[in-house]
Amino acid sequence: MDSTLENEAYSPKNVFILSGQSNMAGRGGVEKHHWDGIVPNECHPDVSRIFRLSAHLHYEVAREPLHHDIDAKKTCGVGPGMSFANAIKDRVEAIGLVPCAVGGTAIKEWAHGQHLYVNMVKRARAAMSHGGEIKAMLWYQGESDALSQHCVDTYKANMEKLIHDVRADLHLPSLPIIQVAIASGDEKYIEKIREAQKAIDLPNVVCVDAMGLQLKEDNLHLTTESQVKLGQMLADAYLTHFAPQEPSVASS
Numbered sequence: 001m002d003s004t005l006e007n008e009a010y011s012p013k014n015v016f017i018l019s020g021q022s023n024m025a026g027r028g029g030v031e032k033h034h035w036d037g038i039v040p041n042e043c044h045p046d047v048s049r050i051f052r053l054s055a056h057l058h059y060e061v062a063r064e065p066l067h068h069d070i071d072a073k074k075t076c077g078v079g080p081g082m083s084f085a086n087a088i089k090d091r092v093e094a095i096g097l098v099p100c101a102v103g104g105t106a107i108k109e110w111a112h113g114q115h116l117y118v119n120m121v122k123r124a125r126a127a128m129s130h131g132g133e134i135k136a137m138l139w140y141q142g143e144s145d146a147l148s149q150h151c152v153d154t155y156k157a158n159m160e161k162l163i164h165d166v167r168a169d170l171h172l173p174s175l176p177i178i179q180v181a182i183a184s185g186d187e188k189y190i191e192k193i194r195e196a197q198k199a200i201d202l203p204n205v206v207c208v209d210a211m212g213l214q215l216k217e218d219n220l221h222l223t224t225e226s227q228v229k230l231g232q233m234l235a236d237a238y239l240t241h242f243a244p245q246e247p248s249v250a251s252s
Contacts, residue, residue, distance in 0.1 A: 011059055011130035012051045012096030018066065018081045019110075019120055020141030022103030023180075025067040026079025027216070028224030035077040039064050042228045043082035050085045052097045057126040059096065067099045074103045078224045083231025084138065084238075091243055096132050098123050106144040106151065107158045112165040121169050128170070136176040136242060137166060138234055140210070143220065146185030146193045156196040163202060176204045176242040178234055183210035184220045206241050208233045 018024055029036040045063045052062035055069040062085065065076035085095045100120040110117050124134055145151040159179075167175045181197045182190060198207050210233075213226035222230060 011132060012094040013132055014092050014094055015096040015098060015124075015127045015132035015134045016081075016084070017098045017100060017120065017124055017134065017137040018079070019100040019137060020139050020180075021101060021105045021144060022071070022074065022220075023143070023183075023210075023222050023227075024079055024081075024101035024138070024140035025071040025074070025099070025103055026065055026077050026081070026227060027075075027103075027221035028078030028227040030075050030077040030221075033075045035065060035075055038224060039078065040083075040224060040228050042086055042231070043078055044086070045082075046086065046089060049089050049093065050082070050095045050097070052099060053123060053127055057123065059130065062095075062097050066097060067101055070099045071102050078227045080138070080140070080227050080231035080234055083228045084234045085231075087232050087235030088239060088243070091239060092135070096127055096130075098127050101140070104144055105141065106147075107141065107155060107162070110141070110162055111158065112161070112169075117162075117165070121166065124166075124170055134170060134172055134175060136178055136238055138178050138180075140180035140182075140230075142182040142193045142197060143185040146182065146189040148189070152189050152192040152196065155193055156199055159197070159200060160202060163200075163205060174204050176238070177202075177206070178237050178241075179205065179207050180230065180234070181207050181209040181211065183213050183222065184215055204242070206237050208237050 047061045050062045051059045066081045067076045081097050167173050181194045214223045
């Protein structure tokens with residue numbers, strides 16, 4: 001299967017962008033720059049249905065850690081992406097995950113024209129060029145903006161502009177966006193960032209709240225178990241708001 005994918009003989013049709021910072025990239029199971037290698041059942045690979053776009057823009061079977069060659073300067077572990085994909089695969093066939101998240105990045109680093117933004121759009125376009133349709137962008141970011149009043153004051157406008165820019169550059173004016181309200185960050189500003197995230201009122205933008213999910217001892221990153229739950233929450237949001245409805249069982 002892997003060799004077939006490398007030859008681009010098969011490309012998933014339903015594509016999801018995974019972007020933001022470290023909690024999207026995944027730090028579940030990472031301690032002292034080492035990942036414990038534990039993959040929960042909910043995050044197991046599915047060699048026939050779940051794929052990822054590598055840093056070299058080739059599809060391969062998706063496995064944890066999804067962001068190992070994207071957030072390559074950090075040690076990646078379990079994130080929400082595989083749990084999300086496994087939770088939707090019975091409703092959504094041939095899933096392509098496009099990991100783009102990079103740890104420790106503020107919203108201004110994702111502005112139009114910045115390297116992270118350019119790379120994300122390039123990767124999304126590559127997935128489209130393989131015949132995929134972008135079904136949604138999953139976004140988990142904001143901890144690095146819970147640092148100052150200025151970051152708080154500009155967050156909502158910067159996030160709304162990011163959404164407009166991504167939709168324009170991908171020619172997808174109604175692209176679904178599922179963003180995560182942060183669960184960690186500087187106590188002085190975290191609630192203000194969360195308020196900004198939940199206040200975004202644009203069409204086809206929904207918010208999933210990570211507050212209350214268990215954090216690791218660093219009080220910043222989600223545990224493996226929390227990432228599994230978050231992936232399922234993201235899946236529920238997608239299936240509820242954006243997935244084609246299942247055929248109704250009606251008597252003929």
